Amino acid sequence: MEKAKAICRLVEEKAGRFTAVSDAVWDTPELGFEVERSAAVIIKALEREGFQVEGGLAGIATAFKGTWGENGPVIAFLGEYDALPNLSQAAGVAERQELVPGGDGHGCGHNALGAGALAAAVALRDYIRAKGLPGRVVYFGCPGEEFGCGKAFMARAGCFANLDCAFSWHPQSYTGVWNYGSLAHLSLLFDFKGVAAHASSEPYNGRSALDAAELMNVGANFLREHIPPAARLHYAFHDAGGMAPNVVQDRARLNYYVRAPKIAQTREILERVKKVAAGAAMMTETDWSFSITDGLSDFIPNSVATTVLAEAMNELGPIAYAAADYALAEKFRAAVSEAAYNTVLEQMHSIGGSLAEEYRGKNLMDGILPCSGGAHIFPASTDVGDVSYCVPTAQLMAAVGCLGTALHTWQMTAQGRTSLAHKGLLFAGKSMALAGLKLLERPELLKEAKREWLSATGGKYVCPFPDEVMPEL
Numbered sequence: 001m002e003k004a005k006a007i008c009r010l011v012e013e014k015a016g017r018f019t020a021v022s023d024a025v026w027d028t029p030e031l032g033f034e035v036e037r038s039a040a041v042i043i044k045a046l047e048r049e050g051f052q053v054e055g056g057l058a059g060i061a062t063a064f065k066g067t068w069g070e071n072g073p074v075i076a077f078l079g080e081y082d083a084l085p086n087l088s089q090a091a092g093v094a095e096r097q098e099l100v101p102g103g104d105g106h107g108c109g110h111n112a113l114g115a116g117a118l119a120a121a122v123a124l125r126d127y128i129r130a131k132g133l134p135g136r137v138v139y140f141g142c143p144g145e146e147f148g149c150g151k152a153f154m155a156r157a158g159c160f161a162n163l164d165c166a167f168s169w170h171p172q173s174y175t176g177v178w179n180y181g182s183l184a185h186l187s188l189l190f191d192f193k194g195v196a197a198h199a200s201s202e203p204y205n206g207r208s209a210l211d212a213a214e215l216m217n218v219g220a221n222f223l224r225e226h227i228p229p230a231a232r233l234h235y236a237f238h239d240a241g242g243m244a245p246n247v248v249q250d251r252a253r254l255n256y257y258v259r260a261p262k263i264a265q266t267r268e269i270l271e272r273v274k275k276v277a278a279g280a281a282m283m284t285e286t287d288w289s290f291s292i293t294d295g296l297s298d299f300i301p302n303s304v305a306t307t308v309l310a311e312a313m314n315e316l317g318p319i320a321y322a323a324a325d326y327a328l329a330e331k332f333r334a335a336v337s338e339a340a341y342n343t344v345l346e347q348m349h350s351i352g353g354s355l356a357e358e359y360r361g362k363n364l365m366d367g368i369l370p371c372s373g374g375a376h377i378f379p380a381s382t383d384v385g386d387v388s389y390c391v392p393t394a395q396l397m398a399a400v401g402c403l404g405t406a407l408h409t410w411q412m413t414a415q416g417r418t419s420l421a422h423k424g425l426l427f428a429g430k431s432m433a434l435a436g437l438k439l440l441e442r443p444e445l446l447k448e449a450k451r452e453w454l455s456a457t458g459g460k461y462v463c464p465f466p467d468e469v470m471p472e473l
């Protein structure tokens with residue numbers, strides 16, 4: 001408990017700096033890898049704290065790391081700072097306003113995410129420096145999470161090699177440890193080439209790429225029944241050949257997503273989808289080709305690090321809210337639909353079991369969901385998955401808004417620059433710093449975490465996409 005108090009004090013001493021970083025990043029929402037101003041704010045804060053900053057990781061100008069310490073185990077914290085397009089934003093305004101054309105917004109709370117990870121790195125460093133403990137602290141600035149697969153490129157470049165443990169967190173409308181996997185993802189392009197012809201006067205001389213694409217989708221829809229239940233196939237036409245019905249189309253392009261609980265399963269499903277494409281091409285006497293355009297590995301929560309992180313969260317106790325926070329949450333809760341609220345409660349249920357019910361009806365989640373884990377799989381993908389294949393990794397979620405707020409919405413964006421977001425990011429920072437400290441002080445736990453990671457991954461990172469795929473800078 002002494003250590004929890006000390007870490008708490010260290011974060012609170014510099015709380016104004018961390019929340020100012022979050023607000024500054026919120027003020028200038030930027031997208032993908034083009035997050036220069038946001039990265040600059042965090043780099044400046046790291047340099048002020050005496051971290052050694054190296055930019056341009058993996059050939060991406062806005063990917064960077066800040067390192068402190070000479071020897072001892074290496075604890076890493078992952079920060080994000082990219083926003084979403086066309087959300088627009090107005091701090092503290094609960095009702096959705098007129099959208100500003102092209103107005104980007106921090107609908108996923110990554111402004112708080114980057115600042116919370118910064119708070120963790122600085123507080124852990126402050127503690128070990130004051131006590132003279134061995135240990136190194138690294139902050140990774142990771143752009144391009146919403147789109148771009150930033151961390152997968154960084155993982156491929158070896159950025160996450162030689163670390164002992166990595167921590168991250170994600171803003172949410174509830175608080176708890178992230179003790180479950182996420183879906184791995186592959187994005188694929190299938191191209192069909194045929195022979196153009198007049199569709200009425202000489203269709204028999206044509207070979208339709210559009211027919212091939214349609215037959216491929218039919219085949220994929222039948223394949224669906226025979227892939228693992230949690231796997232997903234989605235497709236979209238990127239090119240249907242052309243606008244004229246009286247032409248036998250000689251080209252067509254489909255974009256497929258394959259998702260599954262494990263990256264190895266997506267590779268198996270890909271082989272079967274390729275057979276469907278080959279069959280469609282054979283039926284139509286067209287040629288086909290495919291390429292992987294991007295991908296994400298599934299997230300493997302390291303149970304040793306996750307348990308330590310949950311312990312840290314519980315020692316720190318839930319986020320303490322003031323009357324003004326409850327009032328703000330009530331205002332935002334009125335702007336959240338029942339459907340959205342119930343969906344969040346369902347998510348909490350699948351994470352924390354029936355204990356989630358304790359919070360039904362509340363405007364703010366002022367507790368911590370238990371670390372139940374189990375069979376739940378987050379039904380989306382994150383590039384933290386690729387980090388988890390490189391190093392034992394643990395994550396938490398912390399409330400940055402009223403209970404029921406969905407990610408990627410006006411309300412999540414608008415609460416990103418309020419006391420709720422500030423409290424969430426400071427709690428996340430404290431929790432991750434304390435968890436890092438617990439691991440530094442018990443090297444046997446770090447060894448156990450590494451053993452578990454080795455048996456789960458084989459210890460070798462395989463990037464989901466081929467070497468020729470480069471970040472879209």
Ligand SMILES: [Zn+2]
Pocket residue numbers: 108109110145170
């Ligand atoms: Zn996010």
